[in-house]
Amino acid sequence: MSALAYDGLAMTGRQLRRVRNSPGLAVLTQLMPVNMLLFFGYVFGSALAMPGREYRAFLVPGLLAATAAGGLMTGMFQAAADTHRGVMDRFRSLPVSRAAVPLGQAVADLVVTAVGTVPLLLxxxxxxxxxxxxxxxxxxxxxxxxxxxxxCTCVGIHLGLLTRSEDAAGQLGAASFVLPLLSDAYIPTGNLPGWLRTIAEWNPISAVTTALRDLFGNAPVPRGAAWPVAHPVAGSLAWSLALIAVFLPLAVRRYRRGE
Known part of the structure; x- marks a missing residue:
């Protein structure tokens, strides 16, 4: 086993133990999408031109995509907390692969997300x-x-290492809540003003949401939309791979420099 893989597994295990030792926070985080499903599904569903059950079927893929985008907030806060408390400095003093620390955090978050998605689906x-x-x-x-x-977690880790402050990371994380609102996660974008519809359709969350609705068989791909939404699977792959290609190396570089 390579040093990166061995160290990455060790860092992943450390992050998973961290979640295990904070069960209340983990449960609260996972219950938030369920609460939003019940709230939006029964409140917004009555205000839109969709029957309640049809809107809830429309909403679930959007909430799944919004939950995935939440990796931005969790990655940012955890990386900033470790930096602020000196944990990253201790890791840098150890003979550990520099890429293993941010990579281990991202993989652990992926495991937690996969498990935490089950209640929302049910x-x-x-x-x-x-x-x-x-x-x-x-x-x-x-x-x-x-x-x-x-x-999204890779983006969050880089920003968390960049801010080096739990308070700043918390504020930026709270601001990221608006991103799903500027997408088609919760409402159809067809009736939005032209400029706002363009912003929403080029939002990566819209591509992922549309891909999920199409693949789950919940709604067809809208016609006349921007390229990422008109080709949602390809658009989702393009957005995700581009974000990883840019921000994972930046996170590793920022961690290595420790500035």
Missing amino acids: VGLAVGWRIEGSVPEVACAVGLLLLFRFA
């Missing part, structure tokens, strides 16, 4: 959401979702 099924796609399509949807979560 509640979604309970309120009327159904999976109409084939097994390969569903597997592709899950793969895209996890890949996007990994990409």
